[in-house]
Amino acid sequence: MVDSVHRELILALAKEVLPGNDHQPAAIDVDISGEPLDRVLSSRPDLEGRLLDILERFAADESLTAAGFVATLDAQELRVLMTVFCGAYFLVREVRRAIAYTGQQALTLDRGGFGGEELAIKQMNLPKRYRKPPERVG
């Protein structure tokens, strides 16, 4: 189970992993270690054990900075960490607003045409380009 110590470790790492930029907020400012993390782990309970292993290793090695620690992760561990952190971060409404992401929405199909009709007609008028195979004998 993720406890308050783990949540603090997540915030310490989040400073390095998702520091924010001029319009995307920092992960610590939207506190990904709270409700967003819980949402990720309820969608993906399979990630929890591996996340805890990573956090416990981070806690055990005081000589490493957060950035130094992230650099020690192998590809699979980094994938787990990034999936949890980014998964939580991009679920936050404020972050979605900042990146102008409206979610995967149901839209009404435009019935006006498919786009590029004139260009398709040009293609249609070109000579056939496929290779004709030989007639099969027998």
Add this chain to the structure above:
Amino acid sequence: MGGDLSQTEVLVIGAGLSGAIACQRLARAGIGVTCLEQGEWNPRESYPGDKPDFELQALGPWNANPNIRRGKADYPILDDTSDIKPLLFNGVGGSTVMFSAHWMRFLPSDFFTYTLDGVGTDWPIDYHELEPYYLQTEADIGVSGLAGDPAYPDRPEYPMPPLPIQPWGEKVAEAHDRLGWHWWPGSNAINSRLHQGRRPCVQRSTCRAGCNEGAKGQADQSIWPSAIAAGAKLVTGARVARILTNPQGRAEGALFVDEFGVTRKACADIVVLAAHAIGTARLLLKSVDAAWPDGLANSSGVVGKNLMMHPMNRMVGFFDEPMSSWQGHWGQSIYSMEFAETRAEHDFARGAKWNLSPTGGPLNAALYPLDDPQPFGVDLHDRVDKWLGRSALWGMVAEDLPDSHNFLTLDSAHSDVDGDGLPRLHYETSENSKRMLSFMAKRARESFGAAGAYEVAEQTLAAEIGWHPLGTCRMGNDPRNSVVDKWNRCHDIPNLLIVDGSSFVTSSCVNPAATISAIAARAVDRLIHCRSEY
């Protein structure tokens, strides 16, 4: 719980694409047919596409890799000896539940690679023999597209007009027009209109984890309802462990484990294997006995051999303008067959099909496995800013040629639930494919550049995208080097048919589902019309 199933005329194993087509046609012809499927129905409401955590789920419980997904119906596939990891789905509808729905016919030359180019092997059938079946299955599945593509022989209109090619499709189409290169509006097994009671696409772009709207022609939604209405019986949660044969050398049914874990028998006059190129070869190799020590129907030694996986590159073009490119059908916006055929000036044989797609939401942007290392920190924010809504993706699928060194075996060091070895894939990407994809990557940069992309990122040889395993029980006239004949009947066992993608001789560069459907329909029509010969 019950005992053995009552005898049926035809027993089909696997309720995926080919199994659904087989059952639909048999039932419509009034032939008694029962299908055993190891997975379950997955109702539309269960798909994650309309939930905010869609992207997270698509990486886990809805991942197309069964070794990651680890669903109840999934069997492990040992893939550490394969350059490319297999993707498939086990459940009613099979892999079409997750497929991207690009619907492409083979090119006429695909059936003659040896005669035309001195590589691969010729098929015993050709484009024209499949043409009527392409047409019929397009109507049943529900395909949208535009007739008149100069890369193909003439054809009638598609059942539905094409889906919008999207702003990124228009940019690239204009670029190809200027370059003098081929492009064409995508043909997709996705409704652009109300079709046979299924609604049109809402462009949510979540096709890879099942379509919540019923707009995608996945076989559970497009084919199975009419198959069942015509009288086909479908038993789910029924994992087949063995194909049974009698002393006369004929198939007599299958042994399966039902949803309660009880081993039962299903007997039939004719058995049809439709369990996917991995599942079918696995079942034949599992079905050993004194008469078939090397696997059922394997006197040729070819069962499991010639595994093809369609290596691919993916290229992402970044544009300045916002295009909401997380929306749009996840099928193909446009495709290009510019480099699909062999050309004298190339240093590789055959070619690649290109398909242009949208690029997903922010998690996809953040975690997408490009050749550059996984970014974090400020670089990650930059990647998302560049990617989200302002990019498009060329997938380039290389025609994979059959090679007996690429194969599937059962690895006895790792047991499955029946105590048999687990399937192991041995697959190495060929030098021909590597040269081809390196060429394609350069051309894709030109394509995106001409379309106005300010930057292009690359994923060379996308190892995690083995979406098209094919060829493990190939078709041929000679029983010494093929498993099934031109009507998909096993040379060794005349009442055993294999109608899935394992029967492919070569892979073409196009996506296989249209040809799997046409081959299954053709094989079953012949069975219906020449029933007494089986």
